[in-house]
Amino acid sequence: MANLQLVDSKPGESSDDLHSRSARRGAAVTYGGYALLLAFGLLQGLVGSFQYSRGPAPVAAIGFALLITLTCVLGAWGMHAATGAVLPAVGWFIPTVLLTTGTQGGSVVITDTAAGKWFLFGGALCVIAACVFSALRWSRSRARRPAAGSRRSWPRP
Secondary structure, three states: OOOHHHHOOOOOOOHHHHHHHHHHHHHHHHHHHHHHHHHHHHHHHHHHHHHOOOOOOOHHHHHHHHHHHHHHHHHHHHHOOOHHHHHHHHHHHHHHHHHHOOOOOOOOOOOOOHHHHHHHHHHHHHHHHHHHHHHHHHHHHHHHOOOOOOOOOOOOO
16 A cells, blocks of 8 residues: 555655654644734734724624634634634733723723723633633643544553
8 A cells, every 4th residue: 555645755755754844834834823813813802992882882892702702712622722712812912901001191992981891801701711711621622632643541440
């Protein structure tokens, strides 16, 4: 039976070289995914900070809080690691905290209104809950997963 991994190799390239190249490509995709999750969190925090008061009072703010929660949970699910939830959360916190602080002139972007409180505090609680859920969920599943190439040993009575 032919080794299909060697079919993709270059002439004179060993299977170890092929595995190394494949591992580098996989690491680049993983780190790129993490960078995109961080950027998506930054974007959600930036857009939400300016748009949280649209429509009826806290409806948009609650929607933005639920959206970042969904982003964190789906990021962790997609990456199969809790880091997939933490990076969008960090990205969301950066513009949110920066735009909450006032300027020398006293103006702030996120105001002390019901919608502002829902966006800021509701979003923070949702992000924390999503990160804790993701850490519990994907840490447990990773610990239960058997190592690659090993056989699962069942407990004997």
